Amino acid sequence: MKETGKIVVYQVFTRLFGNTNTTNRPWGTLEENGVGKFADFTPTALNEIRxxxxxxxxxxxxxHHALVTDYSAFGMSPDDPDVVKGRAGSPYAVKDYYNVNPDLATDPANRLEEFRALVERSHQAGLKVLIDIVPNHVARRYEGASTPAGSxxxxxxxxxxxxxxxxxxFYYLPGESFRVPLWRDxxxxxxxxxxxxxxxxxxxxxxxxxGNxxxxxxxxxxxxxxxxxxxxxxxxxxxxDFEVLPEGFDQKGYRDHYEFWKGRDVPGTWExxxxxxxxxLDLGVDGFRYDMAEMVPVEFWSYLNSHIKMKNPGAFLLAEVYNPALYRTYIHNGKMDYLYDKVELYDSLKHIIQGHGWTDHIPVVQKGLMDIEHHMLHFLENHDEQRLASPEFAGDARRGMPAMVVSATLSTSPTMLYFGQEVGEPGAEDAGFGKPSRTSIFDYIGVPHHQRWMNGKRFDGxxxxxxERELRDFYQRxxxxxxxxxxxxxxYEDIHYxxxxxxxSYDHRVYSFVRWSDAQRLVLISNFDTGKAYDFELKVPExxxxxxxxxxxEYRLKDRLYGDQNPVMKVSGGIGHIPLRVSPLESFILELQ
Structure with a gap:
């Protein structure tokens, strides 16, 4: 799937986005701590995101996933807190795949129509819509109450x-009954x-x-x-207990994969x-993020994704895969569009931000993934990772700015940010289940930095x-x-080494590289140092x-981030020379004029 321009994904935890309640009581109920709704994604909010x-x-x-709030008045069975994480529940313990979380609806009885309206508003704002599919596991008490007739x-x-x-x-343990875990600590x-x-x-x-x-x-x-x-x-x-793909199918397109599976006997869960x-897809969703995709055999992905692509060739398919040895298998055989670039680029950038790593490792990562670089989605935050501003990560969201420039511009791959990242949300709240440094996905909670940007649902900062305004301005630029x-x-070409x-005076706290097309030529440089400015004459190799x-x-350059420095590059002896002063945590995107 080769896009004509860079993709930027905004991950938003739906039930937290529009919540204006600031009580934040640990283990608080929906009534105590509040919850965001589909309706909170107003045209104004969506246009601001766009x-x-x-x-x-x-x-x-x-x-619809398991949660402790009681919706039995709307015909939904109550869930047991002994097998629910948190009070609002894990979004990765799905209870009914044909309906939506009732927490998110203004009228739970009309929740699916409210989601359809959200999809329509999102499309009107120029945004494509992604949701999760969790293929490896379902809620301990999966009911599928909305499953259509015939299924x-x-x-x-x-x-x-x-x-x-x-x-x-499912897999069973005949003769044994389930017992709730022994709680400790x-x-x-x-x-x-x-x-x-x-x-x-x-x-x-x-x-x-x-599930694990x-x-x-x-x-x-x-x-x-x-x-x-x-x-x-x-x-x-x-x-x-199923057929495997023939040799050479990693070189074939989704239509060939679809034809291979047509008429074959496959396990019922695949269907x-x-x-x-x-x-x-029929509800208007444009793609999916697949949770823990590597825990599911790649043949299933060949089957599923080829069916999806036959219906919507432009569907966006993103998989959570952490084992680099499996990357190419899940891309080429599993027909994934994109995978998380977690253990390569993200982990490397995190070490550099924290002062443990050198920028020397960035081109090593990029070179090792060059054949699949377009498929490796970049990010610095998501719901599983520590917030940049948390003390456990960087302690200051500004320390992530040079890493964000590198992450967003290093390759042709999509870039992702997590809601609140753009205003420095530190994930400091003790919501209940789990520990601070990650915004809770298990409990009802308000997100303070994000709430200040919402400004009573004016969404104007x-x-x-x-x-916070300066940080968001950086992300927007x-x-x-x-x-x-x-x-x-x-x-792409590295000029760092x-x-x-x-x-x-150039060292391992700085990173530089170039990007170009027929119509545009860029020199990019980022300073990861929190206290040191660098003065040097950056060189562009012959x-x-x-x-x-x-x-x-001599050639004029224009900085496309802030325009504070617009140096002249002198080409002498076949080499470009660019005089620069790069302040702590500063980056330049210099475009040849």
Missing amino acids: ELGVTHIWYTGVP TPFGATDDTSVEYSRDND GYRPLGGQEHPLADGIFEENPARWT GSRLARPDMNDWYETVKINYGVKPDGSY KFRDIALYW GASTAG LLNFVIGSEALMGR YNKEHTP AIIAAWGLEEG
């Missing part, structure tokens, strides 16, 4: 007398608050394997105990998730501090340049000057 420089919005936590919910027709059968949706569901179902008992007989693969009838409290693992035709010994994905730059979809060798077709002489 104006930030965003092309796609990922609404996290849309499918069956997960587990409804399983033979529970056997551990494994290819067409069972002071943990109690709901923080120990009383609840009629918080009794240490959850009926599940026979017990099923837990635990085969214990009593999983550990650190297991994904709130979920059960989906069976894709992988036997308990790890062997496959169920196919139907689920196509259902959401009117209550933001000066520092950067991202709007990114989505409009032709060069960022063109060639060349300058380390040939430029006095091979790049030749590739750009430049002759001896």
Whole structure:
């Protein structure tokens, strides 16, 4: 999937975005701490997100998942706190794949129509819509109450007398009943608050394997105990009970993959998730983020993604894969568009931001991924990672600014930011389940820095501090340049090592590289140092000057971020020389005029 321009994804935790309540009581109820709604994404809010420089919005936590708030008055069964993480519940413990989280609706009885309206508003604002599909596991008590006629919910027709059968949706422990984990380290569901179902008992007989693969009838409290693992035709010994792709299919397109699976007998869960994905496409969703995709066999992805692409060739398919040895398999055989670039670029940038790593490692990462660089989505925050501004990460959101410039401009891949990142949200609230440094995805909570930008749902930054406004202005400048730059979809070349060798005063706290297309040529440099400015004459090597077709002489450069420095590059002896002063945490995107 090659886009004509850079993609910028804005991940938003849907139930937190519009919440203006500032109580923030640990383990607080919806009534105490408040909750955001679909309706809070007003045309004004969505236009502000678009104006930030965003092309796609990922609404996290849309499918109906297990939660403690009681919606039985609307015909939804209550969930047991003993197998729900937090009070608002994990968005990755889906209870009904054909409906949406009732928390998000102004009228829970009309929740699906409210989501359809959100999709329409998002499209009107010029944003494409992504939601999660969680293929590896579902809620411990999956019901699928909204499953259409002609389909069956997960587990409804399983033979529970056997551990494994290819067409069972789950794995079972015949003769054993599920037992709630033994809590320790002071943990109690709901923080120990009383609840009629918080009794240490959850009926599940026979017990099923837990989402992370635990085969214990009593999983550990650190297991994904709130979920059960989906069976894709992988036997308990790890062997496959389905056909594998023939050799050479990594070179074939999605149409060939679709034709390969047409008419073949596949496990029932494959068909169920196919139907689920196509259902959401029919609702107007433009793509999916797949949770823990590497825990599901790649043949399933070939099957699912080829069906999706046959319906919508432009669908955006993003997978959470952390094992670099599997990257190319999931891209080429699994027909993924994009994967998280977590353990390569993100981890490297985090070490540099924290002062542990050198910028020397960035070109090593880029070179190692060059054949798939377009497919590696870049980010500095998401719902799983520590907030940049948290003391556990950087302690100051400004320390992420040079890394954001590098992350957003290094390759042709999409860039992602997490809501609140652009105003320096530190994730400091003790919401209940889990620890601060990550904005809670399990409990009802307000997000203070983001709430100041919302400014009573005016979405104008009117209550933001000066520092928050300056940070958001930086993100807006950067991202709007990114989505409009032709060069960022063109060639990349490192000039960092060349300058380390040939430029006095240049060192491993600085990073530089060039990007270009036929119509645009860029020199980029970032200073990761928090206290040191660098004065030097940055050099552009002879091979790049030749590739750009430049002759001896002087060429004006324009900084596309702030325009504070617009130096002249002198080409002498075939090498470009650019005099620069780069202040602490400063970056330049210099365009040849």
